[in-house]
Structures are given as structure tokens and as C-alpha cells.
Amino acid sequence: MAYGKTESKNESVKDTGLEQVIIMLREDLIGELEAINQYQAHIDKIDNDEVRGLLEHIRDDEKEHVAEITHLLARIDVIQREKFAEDHTVAPEERVVNESSHDDEKVATIGNMFGKK
Numbered sequence: 001m002a003y004g005k006t007e008s009k010n011e012s013v014k015d016t017g018l019e020q021v022i023i024m025l026r027e028d029l030i031g032e033l034e035a036i037n038q039y040q041a042h043i044d045k046i047d048n049d050e051v052r053g054l055l056e057h058i059r060d061d062e063k064e065h066v067a068e069i070t071h072l073l074a075r076i077d078v079i080q081r082e083k084f085a086e087d088h089t090v091a092p093e094e095r096v097v098n099e100s101s102h103d104d105e106k107v108a109t110i111g112n113m114f115g116k117k
């Protein structure tokens with residue numbers, strides 16, 4: 001199987017060949033990303049500061065989980081690691097972050113990615 005969930009729920013939970021582990025991590029990554037979106041949607045609708053603050057904290061934890069799983073995938077999946085090694089989003093001369101930037105300007109934000117400060 002090249003990608004996807006296991007075909008049978010009766011498959012051994014110890015079927016942890018490397019390809020199967022990578023597939024599971026990708027599925028976990030999807031779940032973490034969906035969780036971020038769900039928490040954000042709820043944050044945007046809730047008017048209570050305490051509840052919203054807690055959900056923002058949980059949302060940020062989910063972002064950490066995305067980073068952890070992504071880094072783990074990069075360690076395990078050689079092709080993925082090679083793809084992460086280079087920014088494929090824009091041509092090098094068009095990147096917001098470049099070597100000549102000041103340290104505080106090296107952080108890409110939604111604003112500076114779209115030309116806003």
C-alpha cells in the first residue's frame with residue numbers, strides 16, 4: 001500500500017514497518033492541522049476571554065505537535081527531508097527572509113509574506 005489508512009481494522013497494531021510508521025505520522029499530522037483549524041474557528045466565535053485564552057493555548061500546543069511530527073517525518077522520510085531542505089514556495093530572489101535581513105526581520109509572518117509590516 002502506497003498511502004492511506006490500513007485496509008483492515010484487524011491488521012496487527014505491531015505492523016510498524018517504516019513505511020507504515022510514515023503513513024501513520026502523516027495521518028497524525030492531518031489530525032493536528034485539523035485540530036488547529038477547529039480551535040481557531042471556535043476561538044473566533046467565542047466571546048469569553050478566559051475560554052478563548054485557554055483555547056488559544058491549546059491551539060498553540062497543536063501547532064507545536066505539527067512541528068514535532070513534521071520534524072520526526074523529516075528524520076525518517078529521506079525524500080521529505082530533502083524537500084524540507086529547500087524553500088519551494090517562491091524564487092530565492094523573491095523571498096521575504098534573506099541573508100541580508102536583520103535578525104528581527106528574518107521571521108516570516110503572514111503580514112510580511114504579503115508585503116505588510
Ligand SMILES: [Fe+2]
Nearest residue numbers: 032061062065
Ligand atoms: Fe495535538
